Amino acid sequence: MLRGAERPRGCIDVFADGELVLRDVLDGGDRIEVDLATGQTAFQPGEAHTTTLSGLPAGRHRVEIWLPHNESVELVELRADAPIEPDDAEPPLWAHHGSSISHGSNPPAPSETWPAVAARRVGVELRNLGLGGIALVDPFLARVIRDAPADYLSVKLGINVVNLDAMRLRAFVPAVHGFLDTIRDGHPDTPLVLISPLFCAIHEDTPGPGAIDPTRSAPARCVSSPPAGPATSRWDG
Known part of the structure; x- marks a missing residue:
């Protein structure tokens, strides 16, 4: 997570036959907190998260599991109470x-x-x-x-x-x-x-580079500054 830019936790989406049937917000796992102002990180270990899908009607179903897009995931185990096979x-x-x-x-x-x-x-x-x-x-x-x-x-x-x-x-x-x-x-x-x-609001008139505004800690804000000028040198040939 980013200190000063609080965002919701990642989640797992499960689709069955093309319909969203479960959205499970993560509540466990390790946590790495990044200080945007200093670049320092802090590691906090956590328990594994378990997602359970239940209540599907009888019959064959095409099940898709979408892993979180904003957190890294280590898949520990995948279990089912009925036979499963890859989708062909x-x-x-x-x-x-x-x-x-x-x-x-x-x-x-x-x-x-x-x-x-x-x-x-x-x-x-x-x-x-x-x-x-x-x-x-x-x-x-x-x-x-x-x-x-x-x-x-x-x-x-x-x-x-x-x-x-x-x-x-x-x-x-x-x-x-x-x-x-x-x-x-x-x-x-x-x-x-x-x-x-x-479109990028901070770069429409100022080309960059971008940076974290050092005067704001929460919420963090991105700013843009003019690029550094070209290097100059003297050559006598």
């Missing part, structure tokens, strides 16, 4: 990469992130590669997408590069081209959509 349906696979907007920074449940909602609406299987705060056109991520199966691809890039002032235009353009070229090495004909962030 093979819907088209959509792989998407983006920032916290795609990861799901603010939605209250894993099935309510926008990629999850979109995937269910059109009947595709989602592989969400959203990385909160670190969608930085990293080559390793392009290789992950290149080597993974996918029927549809989409990539959202830009906001984290601005937040960290990680690149300027000269570096960003070839980095994106190289990122897409790497994906195309494994998916030469797969439909691919490249999109940018649509």
Whole structure:
């Protein structure tokens, strides 16, 4: 959790035959508290959480378990009181990469992130590669997408590069081209959509980098500052 930016705990969504039948908010597990002002962390151990699904009518059911999108999970055990088997349906696979907007920074449940909602609406299987705060056109991520199966691809890039002032235009353009070229090495004909962030209030007039406002502790607030100017040097040749 983030100190100064209190958010609801993660939850587990369970669907049966396409309908949400259980939303179980976590009440256990280990806790890592991050101080946004200092970057320091504190670890607090906790008991394991158990989610129980009951009350399904007799018969076969297709059950989907959506793990929390905003907490890491270690699956300790999965038990059932009736025979279970893998679903043999093979819907088209959509792989998407983006920032916290795609990861799901603010939605209250894993099935309510926008990629999850979109995937269910059109009947595709989602592989969400959203990385909160670190969608930085990293080559390793392009290789992950290149080597993974996918029927549809989409990539959202830009906001984290601005937040960290990680690149300027000269570096960003070839980095994106190289990122897409790497994906195309494994998916030469797969439909691919490249999109940018649509809106970020603090960066509309000030390009960044972004930072945590040091004058506010609770609730935490993000601010933007002008980027550092280009380095200057003298060369006598």
